[in-house]
Amino acid sequence: MIKEITAKTILNYVKQPDTWFGLSYNLNLYRGCQHQCIYCDSRSDCYQIENFADILVKTNAIEILQDELPRKRKKGTIGFGSMNDPYMPIEKERELTRKALEVIKKNHFPVHILTKSTLVLRDIDILQRIAEQYAAVSFTITTADDELCKKLEPGAPVASERFYAIKELSDKGIYTGVLMMPILPYIVDTKENVEALVSRAAESGASYILPWFGMSLRSGQREYFYAKLDELFPGMRRKYEIRYGEQYQCAVPHAKELNQLFDELCKKYGITKKVKVYKESCAVQGELFVKG
Numbered sequence: 001m002i003k004e005i006t007a008k009t010i011l012n013y014v015k016q017p018d019t020w021f022g023l024s025y026n027l028n029l030y031r032g033c034q035h036q037c038i039y040c041d042s043r044s045d046c047y048q049i050e051n052f053a054d055i056l057v058k059t060n061a062i063e064i065l066q067d068e069l070p071r072k073r074k075k076g077t078i079g080f081g082s083m084n085d086p087y088m089p090i091e092k093e094r095e096l097t098r099k100a101l102e103v104i105k106k107n108h109f110p111v112h113i114l115t116k117s118t119l120v121l122r123d124i125d126i127l128q129r130i131a132e133q134y135a136a137v138s139f140t141i142t143t144a145d146d147e148l149c150k151k152l153e154p155g156a157p158v159a160s161e162r163f164y165a166i167k168e169l170s171d172k173g174i175y176t177g178v179l180m181m182p183i184l185p186y187i188v189d190t191k192e193n194v195e196a197l198v199s200r201a202a203e204s205g206a207s208y209i210l211p212w213f214g215m216s217l218r219s220g221q222r223e224y225f226y227a228k229l230d231e232l233f234p235g236m237r238r239k240y241e242i243r244y245g246e247q248y249q250c251a252v253p254h255a256k257e258l259n260q261l262f263d264e265l266c267k268k269y270g271i272t273k274k275v276k277v278y279k280e281s282c283a284v285q286g287e288l289f290v291k292g
């Protein structure tokens with residue numbers, strides 16, 4: 001269900017230094033996400049989102065941004081996509097992300113967009129203008145198998161479409177890369193998948209690839225994920241329960257070996273494991289976050 005709401009604030013200051021992307025602010029124009037990935041962390045009880053399938057549109061978001069942004073003293077990177085995908089299907093008609101990018105450009109702020117959607121290609125023109133400051137687009141891709149994508153991320157474009165979008169963006173000079181995360185235990189944690197993801201990222205012109213050989217599981221998120229495992233991968237839930245119990249960080253069983261393979265592949269294909277961050281950002285150069 002789509003609901004319209006008015007928000008009090010939409011730009012949140014990132015208090016802890018963000019060592020991955022160097023973000024200073026997070027921007028959320030929507031609440032809930034139409035991509036409905038079965039592993040989504042935003043379903044966790046701690047975020048208090050009553051029904052993640054409901055999409056809340058912050059109708060006054062652009063007015064708030066126009067008011068707030070000129071008053072921000074720190075010209076740090078604004079991140080899109082921490083609790084929802086800024087290019088989920090509804091963005092096609094509402095254009096809140098595009099309008100926000102216009103405001104950001106006008107105020108000379110850098111941006112880093114996290115997405116799974118090809119709709120970002122619509123905004124190449126404005127991203128090229130923001131890139132005079134700094135613009136990066138990271139695509140989350142957890143499996144190179146399109147059929148598996150349809151099960152894991154039912155509302156999002158499949159992996160081959162995301163690789164196509166990376167190629168289009170990099171050909172147009174936009175700094176882009178792959179977030180290879182989460183790598184779901186027993187489902188996508190194979191050598192073949194890691195090899196396919198790294199090689200296709202490189203072929204598509206990705207400038208970087210960041211892995212996380214594992215996933216998070218928190219209350220709320222766990223129940224939904226396990227129900228989906230029962231539906232899509234019968235018998236799989238038991239493996240998770242035995243290995244991880246109530247654990248939050250769930251590393252894949254062979255994380256060390258996969259990480260070693262990943263390093264070798266990155267060298268072979270000449271792709272870096274670090275993201276270049278905006279120079280005035282409070283964060284250090286992006287670092288790997290590998291569990292296990």
Ligand code: SF4
Nearest residue numbers: 033035036037040084
């Ligand atoms: S795209 Fe991101 S925010 Fe949206 S459902 Fe998937 S994991 Fe969650």
